[in-house]
Amino acid sequence: MIISHEHKFIFVKTAKTAGTSMEIALSPFCGARDVVTRIRPRDEEVRASLGYPGPQNSYATASEYGLRDMARLALRGRRRERFLNHSPLADVRAWLDADRFGEYFKFCIERNPWDKTLSWHRWNTRLSSGQPPLSTFVASPMLELLRAKGLGLYTLEGEVGVDTIYRYEELDDAVSDLQRRLNLPSKPLLPHTKVTTRANTPHYREVLSERDAERIAQVFAREIELLGYTF
Numbered sequence: 001m002i003i004s005h006e007h008k009f010i011f012v013k014t015a016k017t018a019g020t021s022m023e024i025a026l027s028p029f030c031g032a033r034d035v036v037t038r039i040r041p042r043d044e045e046v047r048a049s050l051g052y053p054g055p056q057n058s059y060a061t062a063s064e065y066g067l068r069d070m071a072r073l074a075l076r077g078r079r080r081e082r083f084l085n086h087s088p089l090a091d092v093r094a095w096l097d098a099d100r101f102g103e104y105f106k107f108c109i110e111r112n113p114w115d116k117t118l119s120w121h122r123w124n125t126r127l128s129s130g131q132p133p134l135s136t137f138v139a140s141p142m143l144e145l146l147r148a149k150g151l152g153l154y155t156l157e158g159e160v161g162v163d164t165i166y167r168y169e170e171l172d173d174a175v176s177d178l179q180r181r182l183n184l185p186s187k188p189l190l191p192h193t194k195v196t197t198r199a200n201t202p203h204y205r206e207v208l209s210e211r212d213a214e215r216i217a218q219v220f221a222r223e224i225e226l227l228g229y230t231f
Contacts, residue, residue: 001013001023001035001036001037001083001084001085001086001087001092002023002026002027002030002034002035002036002037003034003035003083003092003096003104004026004029004030004031004034004035004104004182005031005033005034005100006029006030006031006033006034007029007182007183007184008100008103008104008105008182009104009105009106009107009178009182010089010092010096010101010104010105010106010107010162011023011026011107011108012087012088012089012092012106012107012108012153012154012162013037013085013086013108013153014086014108014109014110014149014150014153014154015086015120015146015149015150016111016116016119016120016123016146016149017108017109017110017111017116017150017168018109018168018171018190019086019109020039020040020043021190021191021192022109022171022174022175022188022190023036023037023039024039024043024046024047024050024052024190024191025175025188025189025190025191026178026188027047027052027053027054028050028051028052028053029182029184029185029188030053030056032056033057034056034057035056035057035058035083036053036054036055036056036057036058037055037058037081037083037084037085037087038054038055038058038081038084038085039055039085046191050191058081058082058083058084059081059082082095083095086149086153087153088152088153088154089106089153089154089155089156089161089162090156090161093156093161105163105164105181105182106154106161106162106163106164107162107163107164107165107166107178108153108154108162108165108166109165109166109167109168109171109174110150110165110166110167110168110223110226110227111167111168111169112168112169112204112229113216113217113219113220113223113224113229114204114205114208114213114216114229114231115168115204116146116150116168117138117143117146117204117208117216118134118201118204118207118208120142120146121134121137121138121142122201124137124142125137134207134208134212135209135211135212138208138212138215138216139215143215143216143219144219147219147220147223150223151220151222151223160226164177165226165227167227171190175187175188175189175190205231213231217231
């Protein structure tokens with residue numbers, strides 16, 4: 001997630017939609033007061049190798065600490081984070097004053113749900129020697145968790161809360177549009193992250209059964225309606 005006062009935007013980072021690449025690409029345009037959340041250590045290495053600033057201003061202030069927060073800090077050295085990698089837009093609205101929340105350009109990225117499900121399965125089974133059957137995975141609550149890390153992040157009281165939902169399939173157009181909308185001095189450059197999980201990947205139509213496809217369509221019916229995705 002990024003909250004930029006410098007360029008007046010809020011980037012809500014959804015899961016399995018190249019969100020890490022987008023966050024890295026937007027990092028060099030962030031000012032000292034902007035909120036940039038932590039990403040995986042390997043991805044932070046990519047960000048650092050590009051000379052981009054890393055996470056900043058995502059921790060809570062001392063005045064926001066409760067007894068449990070103080071205990072965690074004292075016993076485990078764990079600071080309380082106000083915003084996480086996949087924090088919902090509702091958390092930003094609760095923290096940012098209403099005028100700025102209304103003024104800032106709010107956006108996220110969404111992806112064809114059948115393709116996204118396949119990516120989610122690969123990601124969650126990447127460390128397994130024997131991957132659980134895809135159909136078993138699709139039938140499990142993991143699909144609802146993926147939806148929570150998508151629609152659940154960019155809606156407010158059930159309604160879409162962002163100004164624009166960019167399509168994963170049109171990321172180059174998205175960064176061009178962001179450069180124009182946010183008046184950025186140059187076009188954001190998207191690095192390739194987590195590429196090890198994409199190698200030699202079959203198309204979702206080749207591996208999803210009819211039952212799998214139907215369940216995904218049911219779970220992600222709202223996203224399909226919003227963006228016109230088809231199987």
